[in-house]
Amino acid sequence: MNGGEQTIIFHNKPRIVAGYGIVGPKEGEGPLADYFDEIAKDDLFDQKSYEKAECKMHLLAIERAIERAGVNESDMCALLSGDLLNQIISSSFSARELDIPFLGLYNACSTFGEALILGSIMIDGGSMQRVACSTSSHFSTAERQYRYPLELGTQMTPTAQWTVTGSGCSVLCREGEGPFVAAATVGKVVDYDITDANNMGAAMAPAAAYTIATHLKETDRKADYYDAIVTGDLGIFGSEMLHQLLLSEGIDIAHVHMDCGKMIFDEKQKVHMGGSGAGCSSSVFNTYFLQKLHSGELRKILFVPTGALLSKVSSLQGESIPGIAHAVAIEVE
Amino acid sequence: MNGGEQTIIFHNKPRIVAGYGIVGPKEGEGPLADYFDEIAKDDLFDQKSYEKAECKMHLLAIERAIERAGVNESDMCALLSGDLLNQIISSSFSARELDIPFLGLYNACSTFGEALILGSIMIDGGSMQRVACSTSSHFSTAERQYRYPLELGTQMTPTAQWTVTGSGCSVLCREGEGPFVAAATVGKVVDYDITDANNMGAAMAPAAAYTIATHLKETDRKADYYDAIVTGDLGIFGSEMLHQLLLSEGIDIAHVHMDCGKMIFDEKQKVHMGGSGAGCSSSVFNTYFLQKLHSGELRKILFVPTGALLSKVSSLQGESIPGIAHAVAIEVE
Numbered sequence: 001m002n003g004g005e006q007t008i009i010f011h012n013k014p015r016i017v018a019g020y021g022i023v024g025p026k027e028g029e030g031p032l033a034d035y036f037d038e039i040a041k042d043d044l045f046d047q048k049s050y051e052k053a054e055c056k057m058h059l060l061a062i063e064r065a066i067e068r069a070g071v072n073e074s075d076m077c078a079l080l081s082g083d084l085l086n087q088i089i090s091s092s093f094s095a096r097e098l099d100i101p102f103l104g105l106y107n108a109c110s111t112f113g114e115a116l117i118l119g120s121i122m123i124d125g126g127s128m129q130r131v132a133c134s135t136s137s138h139f140s141t142a143e144r145q146y147r148y149p150l151e152l153g154t155q156m157t158p159t160a161q162w163t164v165t166g167s168g169c170s171v172l173c174r175e176g177e178g179p180f181v182a183a184a185t186v187g188k189v190v191d192y193d194i195t196d197a198n199n200m201g202a203a204m205a206p207a208a209a210y211t212i213a214t215h216l217k218e219t220d221r222k223a224d225y226y227d228a229i230v231t232g233d234l235g236i237f238g239s240e241m242l243h244q245l246l247l248s249e250g251i252d253i254a255h256v257h258m259d260c261g262k263m264i265f266d267e268k269q270k271v272h273m274g275g276s277g278a279g280c281s282s283s284v285f286n287t288y289f290l291q292k293l294h295s296g297e298l299r300k301i302l303f304v305p306t307g308a309l310l311s312k313v314s315s316l317q318g319e320s321i322p323g324i325a326h327a328v329a330i331e332v333e
Numbered sequence: 334m335n336g337g338e339q340t341i342i343f344h345n346k347p348r349i350v351a352g353y354g355i356v357g358p359k360e361g362e363g364p365l366a367d368y369f370d371e372i373a374k375d376d377l378f379d380q381k382s383y384e385k386a387e388c389k390m391h392l393l394a395i396e397r398a399i400e401r402a403g404v405n406e407s408d409m410c411a412l413l414s415g416d417l418l419n420q421i422i423s424s425s426f427s428a429r430e431l432d433i434p435f436l437g438l439y440n441a442c443s444t445f446g447e448a449l450i451l452g453s454i455m456i457d458g459g460s461m462q463r464v465a466c467s468t469s470s471h472f473s474t475a476e477r478q479y480r481y482p483l484e485l486g487t488q489m490t491p492t493a494q495w496t497v498t499g500s501g502c503s504v505l506c507r508e509g510e511g512p513f514v515a516a517a518t519v520g521k522v523v524d525y526d527i528t529d530a531n532n533m534g535a536a537m538a539p540a541a542a543y544t545i546a547t548h549l550k551e552t553d554r555k556a557d558y559y560d561a562i563v564t565g566d567l568g569i570f571g572s573e574m575l576h577q578l579l580l581s582e583g584i585d586i587a588h589v590h591m592d593c594g595k596m597i598f599d600e601k602q603k604v605h606m607g608g609s610g611a612g613c614s615s616s617v618f619n620t621y622f623l624q625k626l627h628s629g630e631l632r633k634i635l636f637v638p639t640g641a642l643l644s645k646v647s648s649l650q651g652e653s654i655p656g657i658a659h660a661v662a663i664e665v666e
Contacts, residue, residue, distance in 0.1 A: 001410050001460055001461050001462065002410070002462050003404070003405075003409055003410055003462060004408070005410070008460045010460075048650075049650050051646055051647070052650065071336070072336075075336030076336055077519075082439070084420075085644065085646070086420070086644045086645065086646065087419070087441065087642065087643065089644045089646065089652075092642035093655070095521075095655075096522040096524050096655045098522075099521065101339050101519035101520060102440070102519075102520065102521060102522050102657060103447055103450075103451065103519065104439040104440045104444075105436070105438060105439065106415070106421050106437040107435070108420065114436055117436075118436065118451060121458060121460045121461075122454055122458070124458060124460060125458015125459060125460060127334055127341045127343075127454045127457060128334050128341075128454075129334065129336060130336055186410075186436065187434060188428075188432065188433065188434050188435060189425065189431075189435050191429050309420065309422070309426075309429075309437075310420065310422075311418065311419045311420035311422045312419065313384055313419065313422065313478075314384070314420075314422045317381075317382050317384060319422075322425060322426070322429045
């Protein structure tokens, strides 16, 4: 990849040899219930705080993914993780329990895409043999950190999304069986001057549109090269906005587009525009999509986790909400 | 690098073709004043808030480093950045102003080491030709985010350190002139059960000791292979603790050890144990150390930024403070 380009083609086919996805009870009542590897009965995970609960869930996802890959913790070269908590404590405290070199990441809800890209770069270039990529989010930790105390029972605004309680981890290897990472497009920060912190879909859709359009252009592909173009957590509003933005550039993805945030909940679950959070795309990817890739129902997907790069302070200081999206092309032979 | 190992040897010599370091007025009155590329007259950088000031400083460091490398923004393949603010907004909002693919990182004050390692992996493996690595911190944003409102005028405890207002950026290239990254050791999270959030040196020293010992063991080197072993921001107490911890393993680094946190301030500046922050090691590395490497006064250094992986919430919930340190071996021919 040269300057001015954003897409990397991987020549050594980094393999996703295992994935694991774990979610909370509400997600476990949604349409993807049969796909998740584990559904917690209680979103406290037997811990004393929601933050400790998120950390336990995150750690479980990593440990089980490594176990499923048939390797030991000591076989792993690196752990690439991130989450939405201040100073990514869910990731850091998970890493504390593991004997694996740790590289912490933060690109909001697109972090899982960032992790897959960095992991693939490491494996493709030969510097590492085996890495774990993971993210998490938790409704109760996100709600009280970014919005209001849970006890207030604040109502969601119509365009709001529900933060997913979930975590997913993929194990990438240089050798092994499984879908492979064929290419990736690293996102740039895109800002359409959206200031409504209750409309993340609108803040992220322009970044998703930009990354998808760039990926198709740089790889000289049409949207239907892929069986599915899967965004992270644009939700209902953001997905519609994405379609419109791409249509204006002559790209129609509506027939192949799926969104993890739309898929994970049912409309009856009162989540307004759908699910969101760094654990939304990672828990859905490592279960539903890996299973569909293994079964051959999907053979080529473009996975595009999306993130909104705000903080409470940036919003209070009048800043708009920039978005970012990373695209990862995953295929099976 | 195989599982169980932490050290990568780079074969394609990623070059640090340029660096830029900018600091606040207090740092500009310290012993390294003559080395910094830029010293701000006012730590608000003409902005309306300290957060916006940190972002402006961070952006300046990136832009000037790219300029100094003699390339354009559009020649860059990726920006690898992190900072201490919640959701790393200093990095994200800097990236918003730049037309460069963005990968956000967080490993607390060791983030600059993480960035150099990831950048070197990308260049060594051939996936990217040219990347920028940067971090920042700002006394006033850190103080009010992690500790107390500035207006309180809270006294520092004896083991506390002063967060550096500073930012540094390195440009790494596959081709070009300059010191090269010869090897790197990715850190693991190490927790010695330190719970005093006013003694970061103690929380980070065990991680630094572990990473340095691992690096020397895996490369089969003695400490005096290096002209300097440079830790990020252990400060006076943490440096002493590091020496003791390594001595107990039979490794004596006292004669080659330097610490950016100790170097950046003078004892008269009332900063107690010294400087700290993600911008401490990056501003000192990109000025003092790059200049010493260029002049040949130093020919081989092991640069070890150190981080404390806490958040306000983790400390309030009774967690100890885990540490991490990444080592980057930088040499000149």
